[in-house]
Amino acid sequence: MARKLLLEHINVPGINTLDVYRQKGGYRAVEKALKTLTPDEVVEEVKKSGLRGRGGAGFPTGMKWSFLAKPEGVARYLVCNADESEPGTFKDRYLMTHIPHALIEGMIVSSFALGAKTSYIYVRGEMMPQIRILEKAIAEAKAAGWLGKNILGSGYDLELYVQPGGGAYICGEETALLESLEGKRGNPRIKPPFPAIAGLYGCPTVVNNVESIAAVVPIINDGGDEYAKIGIGRSTGTKLISASGNLVRPGVYEIELGLPVEEFIYSDEWCGGIANGKRLKATVAGGSSVPVLPANLTLKLANGDPRLMSYESLSEGGFATGTMMGSGGFIAFDEDQCMVRNTWNFSRFYHHESCGQCSPCREGTGWMEKVLHRLEYGHGKMSDIDLLVDVSKKIEGNTICPLGDAAAWPVASAIRHFRDEFEWHVKEPVKSLDTNYGLANYADPIAKAVTTEN
Amino acid sequence: MSDKVKVTIDGITVEVAPGTSILNAARQIGGDIVPPAMCYYSKLEGSGGKCRTCIVKVSKGSEKDPRPMPKLVASCRTAVMDGMEVMNITSPEVIEARSGVVEMLLINHPLDCPVCDQAGECDLQNLGYEHGLQKTRYEFERRTFERIDIGDKIQLHMNRCILCYRCVFTADQITNKRVHGILNRGDHSEISTYIQTAVDNDFSGNVIDVCPVGALTDKTFRFKNRVWFTKPIDAHRDCPTCSGKVTLWYKGEDVLRVTGRKDIYGEVAEFICNTCRFDKKKTADWVIEHPTHISDTSVIASNHYETLKPLPVIQPNLKLQEANRIELEKTTKF
Numbered sequence: 001m002a003r004k005l006l007l008e009h010i011n012v013p014g015i016n017t018l019d020v021y022r023q024k025g026g027y028r029a030v031e032k033a034l035k036t037l038t039p040d041e042v043v044e045e046v047k048k049s050g051l052r053g054r055g056g057a058g059f060p061t062g063m064k065w066s067f068l069a070k071p072e073g074v075a076r077y078l079v080c081n082a083d084e085s086e087p088g089t090f091k092d093r094y095l096m097t098h099i100p101h102a103l104i105e106g107m108i109v110s111s112f113a114l115g116a117k118t119s120y121i122y123v124r125g126e127m128m129p130q131i132r133i134l135e136k137a138i139a140e141a142k143a144a145g146w147l148g149k150n151i152l153g154s155g156y157d158l159e160l161y162v163q164p165g166g167g168a169y170i171c172g173e174e175t176a177l178l179e180s181l182e183g184k185r186g187n188p189r190i191k192p193p194f195p196a197i198a199g200l201y202g203c204p205t206v207v208n209n210v211e212s213i214a215a216v217v218p219i220i221n222d223g224g225d226e227y228a229k230i231g232i233g234r235s236t237g238t239k240l241i242s243a244s245g246n247l248v249r250p251g252v253y254e255i256e257l258g259l260p261v262e263e264f265i266y267s268d269e270w271c272g273g274i275a276n277g278k279r280l281k282a283t284v285a286g287g288s289s290v291p292v293l294p295a296n297l298t299l300k301l302a303n304g305d306p307r308l309m310s311y312e313s314l315s316e317g318g319f320a321t322g323t324m325m326g327s328g329g330f331i332a333f334d335e336d337q338c339m340v341r342n343t344w345n346f347s348r349f350y351h352h353e354s355c356g357q358c359s360p361c362r363e364g365t366g367w368m369e370k371v372l373h374r375l376e377y378g379h380g381k382m383s384d385i386d387l388l389v390d391v392s393k394k395i396e397g398n399t400i401c402p403l404g405d406a407a408a409w410p411v412a413s414a415i416r417h418f419r420d421e422f423e424w425h426v427k428e429p430v431k432s433l434d435t436n437y438g439l440a441n442y443a444d445p446i447a448k449a450v451t452t453e454n
Numbered sequence: 455m456s457d458k459v460k461v462t463i464d465g466i467t468v469e470v471a472p473g474t475s476i477l478n479a480a481r482q483i484g485g486d487i488v489p490p491a492m493c494y495y496s497k498l499e500g501s502g503g504k505c506r507t508c509i510v511k512v513s514k515g516s517e518k519d520p521r522p523m524p525k526l527v528a529s530c531r532t533a534v535m536d537g538m539e540v541m542n543i544t545s546p547e548v549i550e551a552r553s554g555v556v557e558m559l560l561i562n563h564p565l566d567c568p569v570c571d572q573a574g575e576c577d578l579q580n581l582g583y584e585h586g587l588q589k590t591r592y593e594f595e596r597r598t599f600e601r602i603d604i605g606d607k608i609q610l611h612m613n614r615c616i617l618c619y620r621c622v623f624t625a626d627q628i629t630n631k632r633v634h635g636i637l638n639r640g641d642h643s644e645i646s647t648y649i650q651t652a653v654d655n656d657f658s659g660n661v662i663d664v665c666p667v668g669a670l671t672d673k674t675f676r677f678k679n680r681v682w683f684t685k686p687i688d689a690h691r692d693c694p695t696c697s698g699k700v701t702l703w704y705k706g707e708d709v710l711r712v713t714g715r716k717d718i719y720g721e722v723a724e725f726i727c728n729t730c731r732f733d734k735k736k737t738a739d740w741v742i743e744h745p746t747h748i749s750d751t752s753v754i755a756s757n758h759y760e761t762l763k764p765l766p767v768i769q770p771n772l773k774l775q776e777a778n779r780i781e782l783e784k785t786t787k788f
Binding site: 363397 | 506
């Protein structure tokens with residue numbers, strides 16, 4: 001059985017209450033940090049742990065913390081990004097619903113490390129139940145003296161607030177989140193300055209994902225070195241994976257990074273294989289923004305080695321044959337799923353969620369969606385496929401925030417790997433309406449010498 | 455250490471104050487190497503970064519950190535560093551990305567220049583002429599909105615809008631109360647007054663001047679005349695609310711409209727009040743100064759040549775030619 005750090009006590013009845021959470025060893029990290037460690041030592045532990053941001057970009061959390069500017073007399077803020085809206089990702093919601101105190105404990109330790117006296121949890125507007133759960137948990141923690149003035153007699157004050165968002169995907173982008181938190185329209189800011197220099201209300205701010213903050217708790221409890229022993233290479237620790245799609249057992253799993261993808265999909269301990277005895281056609285490994293991969297490249301690297309669930313292994317081969325860890329939204333597609341339809345669906349999402357601030361993303365996402373809609377519904381042309389590639393290239397890298405890239409990558413990668421299927425949709429406009437292209441050769445083992453890169 | 459930093463743009467080096475944006479450094483050099491800007495407006499704080507037409511390649515970050523920047527950057531919002539090297543028109547990557555942005559700006563634009571009041575002095579028209587494609591690749595219905603009147607003097611034609619946010623910044627920064635803003639998001643976002651509140655403010659007319667396209671037009675001038683048939687004259691009056699320095703646009707004896715004085719980048723020198731703009735339309739109201747200088751390349755300059763010599767088709771810029779000798783001597787062009 002794999003080691004669990006975040007979800008160890010998930011099945012204990014009443015773990016969402018402070019008493020049960022405390023019985024199971026909760027808030028030990030707060031005691032340890034506030035009583036025995038200095039803020040810099042906490043940062044040092046997190047650095048040693050090698051924890052990487054769990055929200056998508058995978059930036060080392062300790063490094064991010066050490067970049068925080070610390071001018072005299074200026075408030076610093078920690079903001080928890082709980083605006084989880086990536087299609088395919090639902091790990092933060094699960095964590096907040098069932099163990100809200102894990103997040104609050106992490107927030108206290110992290111705020112202490114950063115010297116923040118006020119911290120916010122920005123929760124997506126649709127997650128009303130979770131907002132209530134968190135508010136209740138904060139009230140419990142405050143009543144028990146874990147929050148407020150002079151926590152544990154250490155002289156450290158912290159106020160923790162939950163802020164509901166309006167339910168926009170773009171507010172998961174850290175600067176848009178800060179704008180929204182300030183009460184403005186959630187448009188991403190132009191960087192630099194980065195939030196570590198001028199974030200919330202112009203003060204130095206750190207924005208971290210829910211899971212990153214919750215992972216600080218085991219790091220402090222067991223020490224950064226101990227945490228770094230889990231995982232593989234620079235991908236340390238455990239990661240929550242939201243598995244969905246045509247799997248026998250979809251759900252949230254905590255894995256040790258470095259688990260082979262094949263084992264994750266087919267082992268009975270994890271997802272238990274593809275549902276209804278079908279075969280795997282493709283996967284999206286890290287939420288809708290990352291490139292989609294056909295089954296053969298999902299399970300094996302281009303050189304034939306097994307692909308592992310780790311930041312490095314998933315991105316092995318660049319965009320030609322690889323994908324990204326992203327936020328861990330693992331979506332599996334069986335042989336009866338239509339990749340054109342899926343690409344259209346993703347692109348429809350990005351069209352809807354683009355903030356409309358910068359032109360390539362505002363106009364380009366809509367354009368791609370319309371072209372894909374046409375392909376899916378049998379009005380496509382052969383030239384549309386190259387048009388999509390071209391439009392996605394024009395968006396990628398030319399926008400203010402990464403939403404443009406996130407909209408371009410799934411389209412570009414779907415065409416890169418599933419071009420046959422797109423062409424089939426053009427050639428068989430009627431047939432493609434009620435049948436699917438099927439598995440084709442997407443699960444065939446990769447021939448040895450197809451290393452296209454040089 | 456001197457308090458000036460050196461930046462090289464397309465091979466031409468210029469010394470500018472620290473904190474200057476790449477775009478403003480390029481404007482100090484002037485000429486062809488200035489990146490086009492649709493949303494940046496030097497008089498409006500916080501503007502820029504949105505339209506992405508001014509993107510440039512930073513091939514050397516600075517003297518201290520010579521790594522190139524990984525992505526193309528918006529020159530209007532990126533500050534120069536000492537020793538920075540920037541490529542604008544000498545980088546094929548930039549030219550391609552810019553034409554991509556222009557294409558995006560135009561796919562939902564109605565292209566109704568023949569009936570648009572802005573035609574002839576439209577930034578988007580110039581941009582499309584320079585970087586746009588001959589033919590559109592967009593085969594869908596363009597998005598449309600109803601025209602709305604914001605106030606009795608200004609009409610908003612949202613179809614033409616490129617969402618540069620300039621008018622929002624203008625209302626925020628030079629008027630007391632902003633009543634219009636961006637509604638919705640993505641490609642259905644629009645500039646609006648929400649409940650059709652009339653924009654009623656002494657300086658509200660400036661949103662017309664800052665609009666780079668024909669989305670916000672002067673209702674007192676709508677369909678009166680084509681801009682290239684009118685003659686711009688600089689004039690001033692003693693105005694209690696603003697500087698009173700304006701450009702009058704004459705057709706024969708009549709003043710058809712009054713605008714702020716615009717520089718070669720289409721930015722007004724000083725914002726003017728609504729009284730000057732909308733109500734003072736008689737020659738007697740004004741002290742005439744001289745004909746406005748209009749760039750030879752502008753359509754407004756047709757039949758208003760300042761020199762008798764025929765104009766060279768391409769302005770010879772020796773500095774630019776010298777700095778890019780290798781690029782220009784190449785036999786194939788990108």
